[in-house]
Each structure stands twice: as structure tokens, then as C-alpha cells.
Amino acid sequence: MIKFKLVTLGGVKFDEDVSEVILPTLDGYIGVLTNHMPLVSVATTGIISVRKNSNDPDDFMEHFASNGGVIEVSNNVLSVLVDEADHADDISEQEAQAALERAKKLKSEAKDEISLEKAQSLIDRSAVRIQVAGLKRRKQRR
Secondary structure, X not given: OEXXXXXXXXXXXXXXXXXXXXXXXXXXXXXXEOOOOOEEEEEEEEEEEEEOOOOOOHHHOEEEEEEEEEEEEEOOEEEEEEOOEEEHHHOOHHHHHHHHHHXXXXXXXXXXXXXHHHHHXXXXXXXXXXXXXXXXXXXXXX
């Protein structure tokens, strides 16, 4: 088992022993299992997926929408520090879709590079939240 701590500006979102965590990095998604080599990396905007028990099927995984941060693995402890991370159960797909539409509008009205980058960041964040909400919806149908 590996101790997984997901910490946001608002506090601890997750702190449990788990079997596997899949994280978005600059080089793509990585899986962290027991006895993973020491690592410090950048987490990017994406989905953090957690398998609590090694024999749990994918449908039992917990998912978080994250906007990126820092990953550290050392001595079977995985610490992920991010500005924010939303658990699938806390995401409204309709609200995320509305936020995506607002972000697209902001992007189309952007007058400078900073506004454009901020709008794109909001688009990326909303898209990940929609993906995580979709994972929750598929899980509930089974």
C-alpha cells in the first residue's frame, strides 16, 4: 500500500492508504504503486484516479478533477499539492458545462495574451470537470 495525500489550498482532500494512484504529468499520465521510486514532478490539469484496493475494478476508482500542482513520492508516501481538486461526487456536470461555455466566450472576446491564457486555463479546467462528472455518471449506471 501507498499513503496518498491530496492537499489543496482549502485543506486535505484525501489522506488514505491506497493501492494505486494515476496522475497527470507534463510527460503524460503516470501510475504510482507501492515501492515506487522517489520522484518529484509537476502535475498538470487532468484527472487523478485512485484505486483503494488492488483487486478493485476500474469502476470502483475514485476520481478528482485537478488543475495541476506538485507531485512527490518518497518511502511509499505520495503527496500531491494542488490549488484545487474536486471529487467526482462534488461536481455538477451541468454547472461544469455552463462554466465551459462561459470560458469559451471569454476566450473569443480576449484582447490580449494574458486574457487568452486565463480563458484557456478555464476551458481546460471545465473540460476536466466534465470528464470526471462523466466517469461518475457511468459508474452510477452500472
